[in-house]
Amino acid sequence: MTEVLLEIKDLGIQFKTGEGAIQPIRGVNFTLKKGETLGVVGESGSGKSVTSLAVMGLLPEKKSKIVSGSILFNNEDITHLNERQYRKLRGNEMSMIFQEPMTSLNPVFTIGEQLGEPLKQHKKMSKKERKEAIIKILKQVGIPRAEQIINDYPHQLSGGMRQRVMISLALLCEPKLLICDEPTTALDVTIQAQILELMKQIKAEKNMSLLFITHDLGVVAEMCDRVVVMYAGEIVEVAEINELFDNPLHPYTKGLIDSLPTNNARKSKLYSIKGQVPKPDEIGKGCAFANRCPYAFNKCVESAPPTFSKGEHLSKCWLQESDRQVNIQ
Numbered sequence: 001m002t003e004v005l006l007e008i009k010d011l012g013i014q015f016k017t018g019e020g021a022i023q024p025i026r027g028v029n030f031t032l033k034k035g036e037t038l039g040v041v042g043e044s045g046s047g048k049s050v051t052s053l054a055v056m057g058l059l060p061e062k063k064s065k066i067v068s069g070s071i072l073f074n075n076e077d078i079t080h081l082n083e084r085q086y087r088k089l090r091g092n093e094m095s096m097i098f099q100e101p102m103t104s105l106n107p108v109f110t111i112g113e114q115l116g117e118p119l120k121q122h123k124k125m126s127k128k129e130r131k132e133a134i135i136k137i138l139k140q141v142g143i144p145r146a147e148q149i150i151n152d153y154p155h156q157l158s159g160g161m162r163q164r165v166m167i168s169l170a171l172l173c174e175p176k177l178l179i180c181d182e183p184t185t186a187l188d189v190t191i192q193a194q195i196l197e198l199m200k201q202i203k204a205e206k207n208m209s210l211l212f213i214t215h216d217l218g219v220v221a222e223m224c225d226r227v228v229v230m231y232a233g234e235i236v237e238v239a240e241i242n243e244l245f246d247n248p249l250h251p252y253t254k255g256l257i258d259s260l261p262t263n264n265a266r267k268s269k270l271y272s273i274k275g276q277v278p279k280p281d282e283i284g285k286g287c288a289f290a291n292r293c294p295y296a297f298n299k300c301v302e303s304a305p306p307t308f309s310k311g312e313h314l315s316k317c318w319l320q321e322s323d324r325q326v327n328i329q
Contacts, residue, residue: 005074005177005209006032006055012068013054022280023067025050026233032177037203037210039224039241041217041256045277047233048213049099052179055211056096057086074176091118094177095170097163099185104166105154111138111165112150115172122173137168141198160191167195171202178203179211184219196222217260221245229253232278232288238314249308249315251293287318295319 013025025047032038040048053059055071057078070079073094081089090096098104106114115134119125125133131150138146141164154162163183170178180199184192200223203210212223220227220241227244229237229252237250248254255273275292287293290300299318308320 003034004031004072005034005036006211007072008051008055008069009072010069011051011054011066011071013050013059013064014067015064016062019281024233024280025054028069028230028233028235030228030235030238032209032211034176034209035207036226037212037224039220039227040211040213040230041215041220041227042230043215043277045232045279046230048230049181051230052096052181052211052213055177055179056090056094057081057083058096087121091170091175092122092173093175094179095173095175096179096181097166097170097183099182105162107154110151110153111157115150115165115169118169118172133172134168137172138165140202141165141168141171142194143168160187160195163187163191163195164198167199167202171206174206175208177209177211179213181213182215184216185214192219199223217256229256232283233280234288234316235314236289236316238312240312243313247313249310249313249320250289250317251295251319252289255292287316 008028008030011025011028012023014021014023028047028051030038040051042048050059054066055073059066066079070077072078073089078086078089112131112134115137116130119130119133134150135146138149143149143161143164149157149161154165157165167183183199184195187195196219199210202208210223212220214220224241226238226240228235229244229250231252237244237248237253239249244253245257248257252273255271258271259273261270273292278288278291284301286301286303287296287305290296293300297318305316305318307314307316310320
């Protein structure tokens with residue numbers, strides 16, 4: 001049986017606002033195995049990035065707090081570590097590639113200076129050894145002229161090059177867990193394909209675990225072994241990648257798949273899910289998706305569904321109740 005690297009149990013996160021406390025993450029549960037790529041998908045506002053920031057210990061300290069559940073990394077509870085303890089993990093045991101490399105890289109430091117920082121923090125190396133390690137990782141992620149690039153500033157590089165720098169920054173200390181938060185959103189399709197191929201190659205070489213956060217189901221199909229579908233701060237479906245596409249059990253997942261443009265069928269109008277993801281303070285006592293769901297009935301509005309399972313395929317939907325099996329295909 002494959003060992004679990006990351007386990008999130010019943011995670012609840014609360015934020016303070018000017019109008020009172022809200023809870024954008026409610027009862028999130030999932031596991032990530034060693035060497036696995038797990039996709040986390042959902043629309044903007046579903047809670048994907050907030051969950052990943054909680055794992056990294058990067059939630060805003062005074063405005064947010066974990067109010068329930070736990071985060072286990074390598075069988076150790078890291079839910080309430082202090083900043084000093086988290087610094088030992090970040091960059092060394094776990095790393096994150098953020099959405100926009102231009103805002104993630106510091107504009108006033110050279111590429112070499114920024115890549116050298118995690119090596120100073122976590123590795124006992126001389127200045128010469130650090131420079132050699134930086135040049136080596138830049139070449140590994142496909143950056144030409146690495147010896148010159150280390151003296152450049154972020155604004156001197158293209159978007160694709162900056163994203164490769166971000167990947168090299170995340171990989172420098174060979175972490176066990178790499179969190180990728182929409183890593184190819186701002187890139188054109190050819191660069192996106194190169195970056196995804198590069199990440200698959202590095203993951204295989206280092207046997208890392210990837211937590212891949214995206215709204216793009218096409219990227220999920222290309223990269224992931226299993227998928228977690230999030231909606232309005234909770235998980236509504238978990239399945240192996242092929243099972244999810246072939247047999248979605250939750251109407252929200254079905255809607256996401258139907259929204260994909262297909263090459264073999266030209267439609268006059270693309271499908272879209274009606275309505276919007278509700279804000280945390282707008283969610284009632286029933287299913288959060290009920291007001292957008294074409295299959296909703298009275299029970300969906302009156303009470304929140306539990307998680308039903310078909311083997312390892314999990315779905316949080318009343319349609320999966322044994323006496324009310326509905327084919328949503």
